[in-house]
Amino acid sequence: MTKSLRFRLAAGALVAIAVALALVWFVLGHLFEDYLADQYANEMAAVSDALGARLAIENGALSLVSEPSDPRFQTPAGGRYWQITPDDPGASPLRSRSLWDEELTKVSLSKDLYCGFHEAEGPDGATILVTVKAMSVGEGDARKSFTIYTAFSKDEMESSLSNYHRPLQLMLAATGLLLLAAAFLQGLIGLKPLVRLRNEVANIRAGRSAHIGSEGPSEVRPLVNEINLLLAERETAVERARSRASDLAHGLKTPLTVLSHLVESLPEDKRDTALQQIELVRQRADRQLQAARMGVERMATTSLLGISGKLVSVLSPVTDGKGIGWKVDIDPALTIEADPADVAEAMGNILDNAVRFARSRIDVSAAKEGEAIILRVGDDGPGAAPENYAMMLKRGVSVDDAHAGSGLGLAISGDIAEAYGGKIVLSRSDLGGLEVALALPAPKNLAPATEAQDSAGRPVALS
Structure with missing residues (x-):
């Protein structure tokens, strides 16, 4: 897993935006689908009521005084359909010309509903969505019960849904890109104090400054204060190390000098050996002092x-x-x-x-x-x-x-x-x-190489 804060923020924003847009797509899609289904249901209910109001009983049978004026009912497979089926056995149904010779029955309707409508096969073989409403006309023994079927093309409803979903997709995609750009900009601005902090620490390491400035967001100031305290403690430790190294150097010089004089009285073979050992101690002490000094100086x-x-x-x-x-x-x-x-x-x-x-x-x-x-x-x-x-x-x-x-x-x-x-x-x-x-x-952001120069800074080498 990457340790980049910028990547983590970007990934978190991407996931959050994707979930939010998916939720918006789901909610708006279902809201419009419900709205569209209500509109068609209301239209079919109005057709059913109009048909019921125009029915009359003549010679003991149902007759329609006048048909709805919508021309789609008069055109075969015109997209709007109605049928009136009497409950009397053997009675012939009344239906719109648009159904042609297709007859709707409760058996022919699907058991599963599509947006609240039954599905059936239309006169042209395409699927139609059907509503069923039981009604009656007359009173007493003359009362006649019947069922009104009203239907419309399923392709028409799906086309309306598709026409709605396409611009919705474009709108949500544009919104997602805008939110991603905003999230990237937010991460860039939000992490800028950390970039400044990194540069100031680099300046301290390079010897260009001694501490970090206290200005900046309140969330970063505690970290800045802790770093400045650490730098102060480091400086104190460096000074203490230098002092101890200096004390050690002076403390070793006198004993080694005294030993050098004392061995002069030894026989020649032993004197040379002793002087070599003293010199070896001096070399090792100098080396350890050098090692103690290295790495504690400020970088430049x-x-x-x-x-x-x-x-x-x-x-x-x-x-x-x-x-x-x-x-x-x-x-x-x-x-x-x-x-x-x-x-x-x-x-x-x-x-x-x-x-x-x-x-x-x-x-x-x-x-x-x-x-x-x-x-x-x-x-x-x-x-x-x-x-x-x-x-x-x-x-x-x-x-x-x-x-x-x-x-x-x-x-x-x-x-x-x-x-x-x-x-x-x-x-x-x-x-x-x-x-x-x-x-x-090599230091970071090193400038590209240029023409070679000699020790005096001239472009011509000495030879």
Whole structure:
């Protein structure tokens, strides 16, 4: 079942409208059917009364003084019919010319009623609807009882019902479309505060605001207040975490420094081992402090080209001395929602690794691939064997002793990427050395890629 409120509201409105229109169709259809049946019943009753009033007794038999003037009674299968059947055995019935040679009897009438009328076969084989009325004329011994049958075409009544139902269907269909449009508009307007709330939360996550405004419908304000309280508590927790991390950093520095001085008096073999362990503790403490800091900073929209340009500018004096050239190919529209300090540290570690191993060229590029922004840094250095890639991302591990370092750079970058839902992938670069791909989730509504620019924002790449 879908979790969309808009879909649920639309589905509920659709069901409610369909039920309401079906009920209207049923009620109006039956009301008109009853009204039409009453009209025909009244017409047939009037014909029966008129016929009864025109009957006379002549020579002991019923005779009709004059017939109804409606020409349909005079036309065979004309659509209106009457018949007078005396109760006397053997007496011949009187009937309209429209019945031709068809005779109506109680036996020939259907037992089931159609809108209150009996059904019978007409002179042309079509169904007619019949009313039956028992009457008498005269008094005393001269009293004569008889039955008057009046009828009309069933097709005529069904045609009238059909002529009524067609415009009713069109009217109800138009009403349904109008109600659906109104329901959609109501849902659109009703959910607009939630859309605004989502945008304000996105602004808070991106670092563009600190809290949600209190304006809005009264139904949403309690939620807004709770979110603002949660944000305030989060900010307090962040400050407390920063304070504790700072206290831990200062608390560890002094004991580690003292231990470093104390081990100097140890024999050389034990001194080197102790110093290595102290350095390992320092590295792990720095790593844990870094991990504690990541993810608690406020999110912000960070330009990859801006940070890359600054980092390249900082590293250029080192690479210029080694004869290493840069090629930066990053769309200025590419941004990520992350703390700039975290992004700078992750990219700085990757670029620093490339600077240490590159011989003459470092390529830096970034592009949106699917739902991720991928920064690629490749060099023309010696590279590394694929079986060593996983080891290179571990803390305190250096694969190349000739270029030994702390072994934390790529590991820190990997942890920063994971903190934001991304990852680091190592592979062989097109230049022949190592390529490090830093993948981070792409922000929503990312602008389309434009012409590649270098670290200074120019459309021409450095090489």
